[in-house]
Amino acid sequence: MKIKKIVISAVIALLVIISFKTVQAVEVTNNMDTNTASDIVEVKEQNDKEIQKYNEKYGSETYGMTAYILNKVRLFSIPFCFIGIVVGALYQYVLGTRRLDMKHRGFGTMIAFTTILVICQVLPLVFAIVVKGWRG
Numbered sequence: 001m002k003i004k005k006i007v008i009s010a011v012i013a014l015l016v017i018i019s020f021k022t023v024q025a026v027e028v029t030n031n032m033d034t035n036t037a038s039d040i041v042e043v044k045e046q047n048d049k050e051i052q053k054y055n056e057k058y059g060s061e062t063y064g065m066t067a068y069i070l071n072k073v074r075l076f077s078i079p080f081c082f083i084g085i086v087v088g089a090l091y092q093y094v095l096g097t098r099r100l101d102m103k104h105r106g107f108g109t110m111i112a113f114t115t116i117l118v119i120c121q122v123l124p125l126v127f128a129i130v131v132k133g134w135r136g
Contacts, residue, residue: 063131070124077120084113 054071055064088109096103 058131067124067127067131070127073120074124077117081113081117081120084116085110088113 051064051068054067055061058064058067088106088111090106091109092103092106096106
């Protein structure tokens with residue numbers, strides 16, 4: 001029974017993800033024009049400028065690239081961790097009403113994703129303090 005619920009949940013999640021990707025692909029195909037290549041070039045130039053800004057700020061290409069990557073991880077960790085916290089809450093408060101192991105699983109999941117969120121938000125700050133403060 002437990003495996004059946006997991007398989008059904010996984011299939012539903014996969015179908016939802018595939019449907020969103022299909023809709024996005026159709027929208028991109030419908031909106032495609034000659035400016036697409038120039039838009040891609042503009043995004044690449046904007047990212048290169050941002051990386052160059054980090055390189056100048058930290059005084060090294062290695063530190064600049066590390067700071068750029070940590071900033072992107074900080075930005076993308078927010079929605080990822082909120083989805084994980086919601087899944088943990090579903091396990092704890094919905095599925096955990098009948099089964100104690102599901103309640104504990106949900107609590108553990110929420111704690112894990114909250115910890116990951118805090119680490120991903122604080123890591124760029126710690127990196128900046130260490131590189132700027134101790135390196136000089």
